[in-house]
Amino acid sequence: MSERIDWKELRNRRMAEPGAAEAHEATRIAYELGKTVRTMREERGWSQSDLASRAAMTQSAVARFEAGGTVPTIPVLERLARALDADVEVRLTPRAPAA
Amino acid sequence: MSERIDWKELRNRRMAEPGAAEAHEATRIAYELGKTVRTMREERGWSQSDLASRAAMTQSAVARFEAGGTVPTIPVLERLARALDADVEVRLTPRAPAA
DNA sequence: CCAAGTCATAGCGTTGATGCTATGGACATG
DNA sequence: CATGTCCATAGCATCAACGCTATGACTTGG
Numbered sequence: 001m002s003e004r005i006d007w008k009e010l011r012n013r014r015m016a017e018p019g020a021a022e023a024h025e026a027t028r029i030a031y032e033l034g035k036t037v038r039t040m041r042e043e044r045g046w047s048q049s050d051l052a053s054r055a056a057m058t059q060s061a062v063a064r065f066e067a068g069g070t071v072p073t074i075p076v077l078e079r080l081a082r083a084l085d086a087d088v089e090v091r092l093t094p095r096a097p098a099a
Numbered sequence: 100m101s102e103r104i105d106w107k108e109l110r111n112r113r114m115a116e117p118g119a120a121e122a123h124e125a126t127r128i129a130y131e132l133g134k135t136v137r138t139m140r141e142e143r144g145w146s147q148s149d150l151a152s153r154a155a156m157t158q159s160a161v162a163r164f165e166a167g168g169t170v171p172t173i174p175v176l177e178r179l180a181r182a183l184d185a186d187v188e189v190r191l192t193p194r195a196p197a198a
Numbered sequence: 199c200c201a202a203g204t205c206a207t208a209g210c211g212t213t214g215a216t217g218c219t220a221t222g223g224a225c226a227t228g
Numbered sequence: 229c230a231t232g233t234c235c236a237t238a239g240c241a242t243c244a245a246c247g248c249t250a251t252g253a254c255t256t257g258g
Contacts (some may be wrong), residue, residue: 008236008237022123026174029173036190057218059234060217060236060238061217062215063234064215064237065216067235071172071214073172074129076216077189078125084191086194089188089189089192090132091188092186094139095185144202147204156247156248157246159208159250165205166206172246173212175245
């Protein structure tokens, strides 16, 4: 620990690593969620700071999240969802049954 | 760090804490997911060890997860989902528009 | 009764997400 | 230009999830 790399590069790196199939997925999910939240936030005309205070976090945390800087944890999603008057849905859906 | 309490009690505690609205939700989600995975696993007639090896983790990790011992992270869900031939869905769904 | 398989937990080191503060740049506005 | 707002990032501390090993309780089959 001490590689000292910014998470933008970190993300790209994650996508490229071998055996990063799931990591890739998680990163993609993080990205999607970030976009979703950003959209919902903007729809409400809130600044990152506004959302941050409503979700009991800081502006920087919101920025990091929206940029997909880290794969969010469920508790954080809950807080953001609440602030945005939404619900979090986490499910495992069986993949298309063998055709 | 060093309270030294088992997570069964930890969970109950989480549910009771003040301002634990989101934490409660997260805990509930963890519980639901655990049950879902257990069901899917049993449907396939796999032991926790079987699933563990397929998901690149240990039996104890699977047990902890199924019991809702911790709020799982998305990467872990991915690995389990893959092992179970499923997909992970994480979404923020706008709550019912004011009636 | 003994052996093997299954599941639950404890304990502990590691790692990564989160919390926070402090900047810096971009943009508007006076 | 001086201010103020908004967003992006760096850097660091802390905490909880994870990974793993080792048991213990139970069940089942010899």
